[in-house]
Amino acid sequence: MAANQQLQLGFDRPTAIWSVEELYTKADQALLNKLTEDSRFERKPAGIHPDALGEYFSMFANTKPDGGLIAVGIENDGTMSGCVRSGQEKVNRLEQAGDTYAPDARYESRRAPVIRGDGQADFVVLFRVHYRKDKVVETVRGDAFWRRGDSKRKLTDEQKRELQLDKGQLDLESEPCDRLAFPHDFDAELISQFAERFRSSRDLTKETTDEEVLELRHLGTIESRMFRPNVACALLFGRDPARVVPGCKIRFLRFEGEQEGSGERFNPVKDVWLEGNVPALIVGAERVLESQLREFSRLGPDGHFYTAPEYPKLAWYEAVVNACVHRSYGMRNMVIFVKMFDDRLVVESPGGFPGLVTPQNIYDMSYPRNPYLMDAMYYLQFVRAAHEGTRRIRDSMAELSLPPPEFEQKEVGHALVRVTLRNNIKQRKVWIDADATSVVGEAIYASLSEPERRTINFVAEHGAVNVSQVQRLTGMSWPTSRKLLMQMAARGILEHVARTDIDRDPRAHFVLKGKRPSLGNRG
Numbered sequence: 474m475a476a477n478q479q480l481q482l483g484f485d486r487p488t489a490i491w492s493v494e495e496l497y498t499k500a501d502q503a504l505l506n507k508l509t510e511d512s513r514f515e516r517k518p519a520g521i522h523p524d525a526l527g528e529y530f531s532m533f534a535n536t537k538p539d540g541g542l543i544a545v546g547i548e549n550d551g552t553m554s555g556c557v558r559s560g561q562e563k564v565n566r567l568e569q570a571g572d573t574y575a576p577d578a579r580y581e582s583r584r585a586p587v588i589r590g591d592g593q594a595d596f597v598v599l600f601r602v603h604y605r606k607d608k609v610v611e612t613v614r615g616d617a618f619w620r621r622g623d624s625k626r627k628l629t630d631e632q633k634r635e636l637q638l639d640k641g642q643l644d645l646e647s648e649p650c651d652r653l654a655f656p657h658d659f660d661a662e663l664i665s666q667f668a669e670r671f672r673s674s675r676d677l678t679k680e681t682t683d684e685e686v687l688e689l690r691h692l693g694t695i696e697s698r699m700f701r702p703n704v705a706c707a708l709l710f711g712r713d714p715a716r717v718v719p720g721c722k723i724r725f726l727r728f729e730g731e732q733e734g735s736g737e738r739f740n741p742v743k744d745v746w747l748e749g750n751v752p753a754l755i756v757g758a759e760r761v762l763e764s765q766l767r768e769f770s771r772l773g774p775d776g777h778f779y780t781a782p783e784y785p786k787l788a789w790y791e792a793v794v795n796a797c798v799h800r801s802y803g804m805r806n807m808v809i810f811v812k813m814f815d816d817r818l819v820v821e822s823p824g825g826f827p828g829l830v831t832p833q834n835i836y837d838m839s840y841p842r843n844p845y846l847m848d849a850m851y852y853l854q855f856v857r858a859a860h861e862g863t864r865r866i867r868d869s870m871a872e873l874s875l876p877p878p879e880f881e882q883k884e885v886g887h888a889l890v891r892v893t894l895r896n897n898i899k900q901r902k903v904w905i906d907a908d909a910t911s912v913v914g915e916a917i918y919a920s921l922s923e924p925e926r927r928t929i930n931f932v933a934e935h936g937a938v939n940v941s942q943v944q945r946l947t948g949m950s951w952p953t954s955r956k957l958l959m960q961m962a963a964r965g966i967l968e969h970v971a972r973t974d975i976d977r978d979p980r981a982h983f984v985l986k987g988k989r990p991s992l993g994n995r996g
Contacts, residue, residue, distance in 0.1 A: 493539040497601035502553065502587040505544060505597065509551075510623040512536070516547035519559040523566045527574025532618035532625050533602035534578040534610035535636065538829055541620060546587070546597030553587045555595025568598060577610045579603045606829060609636045621884070631804065631887070638803045639827050639842060645803050646705035646845045647691065652716045655693075655702050659710045663752065663853075667710075670852045690852075691845045705845040707750075708802065709853075714750050720807045720823065723747040723754050723793075725761050727813040743813075751797050751846065752853060758793045758811060765813060784894050785869035788878065789818055791862040792892045796822035798850055799842050804887060818894045825888035832880045835863050870894065913966060913985075924949065924957060925966075929985075932967070937982040958983050 488496070488504070493513050496504070508514050515529055526545070533541035545567055546556040556564050571578045580603060584596040609628075611617045617628045617636070628636065637643045653659065668686040672678070677686075684700040687693050692706040702710075707717045714721045726733075727743035734740060743765065747757040766783045796809045801824025810821040826832075828840030841847045850856045866878045879893040913929060921929065924947040931946055932938045938946075943954040961967040962983060971981035 493542055493601065496542050497581075497583075497599060500542070500544070500585055500599055502585070505547065505553070505585070505587070506551070512620055512622055513539070513541045514544070515541065515623075515625075516544045516549070516551070518548050518554055519546050519556040519563070519567070521545065521567075523570035524574050526567060526570040527612050528616070528618050528625065530571045530575035530578040530580060530600070530602055531610045531612050531616070532620050534575065534580075534605050535617060535628070536620040537604050537606070538831060540602045540604040543600040543602065544585075544597050545600070546595070553589055553595070553597070555587060555589050555593075556598060557593075557595045564598070571600065571602070573613075575610055575612050577605065577608055579605060605640075607640055608642060609633055609640060635801055635803050635824060635888070638801065639825075643803075646703060646843055648704045650693075650702045650704050650707040650711075650717055653702065653707050653711050653713070655700050658712050659702070659706075660712055660750065663750075664710050667849060667853055670854075674852065690849055692849065704802070705843065705849070708846060709751055709849050711750050713748075715748060718802050718805045720805055721748075721751070721754070721802070722808045723758050723797075723811060724808055725758065725765075725811045725813070727765055729815070731814050731816050733812065733814075751850070752855065754797055754809075755794055755855060759790060762789055762793075762811070762813075766818075781873055783896050784818055784875070785873055787869035788866045788894055789820075791866045792818075792820040792878070792894065794850075794855055795862050795892070796820050796890075798847050798856060799827060799890075800824055801842065801888075807887065807889075816896060818896070820892045821883075821889050823887065823889055825882045826890055832882070835880050836867065866892070866894075917964075917966065925961060928957065928961070929966070932983065932985055937970070937984045939982045 488507060489511070491499075491513075496508070496513060505516075508516075510516060515533075517526065517529070526543070529543050533543070546554060548554050556567070559567075566573075568582060571580050571582075580600050582598060582600045585599055586594065586596050589595045609617050611633075617633050618625050619628060619636075620626070634643065638645055656664075664683055664687070668683040671686050671690065672681060681689075684693075684695060687700065687702070687706060688695050691703075692709065693700055693702040695701070704717060707714050708721060711717065723746075725743070725745040725747065726741040728734070728741050745761055747754050747761070749757065763786075766789070768782050793809075793811065800809060800822035801807075804823040807823035809823070810819070812819040812821070824842065826835075827842035828838075830838045830840050847856060856862065863878075863880070870876065870878055875897050876895040879891075879895075881891050881893075883889050883891055918926070918929070924943075927946055928938060928943055931942065938958070940951060940955045940958060943949070943958060944951050947954065947957075949957070958967060959969070962969045965986055967983040968986050969981070969983055971978040
């Protein structure tokens, strides 16, 4: 094949990175032979029933960001069988399948000439199905589908409702909230603070009541001089919003090591439930995380210690705020999880990415799932409402030379968005806890060997260390590890904690000199 023909076909670029539009526009037999089914492309034999084909129109119409391409006249193994032998009546019905069986789908079609395996001229029908960002596309049976990899997945009723909320077909925020009585079940002080900030920003006088401000910001309606709150108002200001959305909670879990485990092996060392309205959840999460995250100091090339947090506050705070503001409250029973491991911090929020947001465009695309909630959080000074949160997470991590944040959507029976912050634990091996700096001292620390520094770091993080732990930490033998610890104790760096009335205490351990914990509190 000539070079200019290759360029025309686009074979100089991997087809895996072609857009759906490129595939549809350039598809000929050579390209169709090259393609395999993926998130953008589906092939079907001409014998498919038009009703079944309608499911694929629904599928790609609900698959962001670009929908997909259906090629009819290709067997499952890729053989070009064409459509001619099916007869014109069947071809007509196939070409009308989108209108007949998925009438809300938006698509265009064309015929692409091909040569069958028997050498006869034929054609395949190509359907370029566009993603509909404003509506969930269902079949005439009321079913809806979407694409995952190379598979068609039927949406559950919950997933369908979630997608309808994302696309603005349903408005959960504006649903009246009858389970909480206004003003008795609401935080009057927080409402007053919100209303005053709004009045100040708009140069309004006190004549505009707090209830009128709430109505202006779409947080309820005034009917017969009585304010009727909606769901967004309950989430923001309710004293117990879990009566409306049971999953309006955060669960904080801290694990030893780098694995969560399951069943009997699920053993977090700290498990905290946070409840309350969205501002209270954020404040509570901030308090818990600040109590668990550590600061580390390292000896710089100039002989001085430099201190930095395990993770920048801007990063983990924004991750929590984003989870609270952009989560799906339509998944009423699902909670936010914040999980802390030795090497990473993970924030998981119910629901997939809203609207057209993807991991690839997350720094540039703004599409609030809960616009009224986000608007109010702006006046409460929790968010800036300018899609700056993800950028601040990225930039603050970079400032500490930490890995970039990871944004992903996962399917675990339901969709969730997971944000992962990694602390570069390998680099941190040469750091020690800032609290230990005053005990060890710069001069002593500078004289320590690498195994001794790693031991000090472990003690600073966990409060105590034993011989077996040093053995695993350094790779040295058990006797050598014990010798290292005893030498550090002789130098006054560590203190040996053990019973003296027995020859060998199985609970013997070492702590920083002057920082001896109780035997029952070493977690």
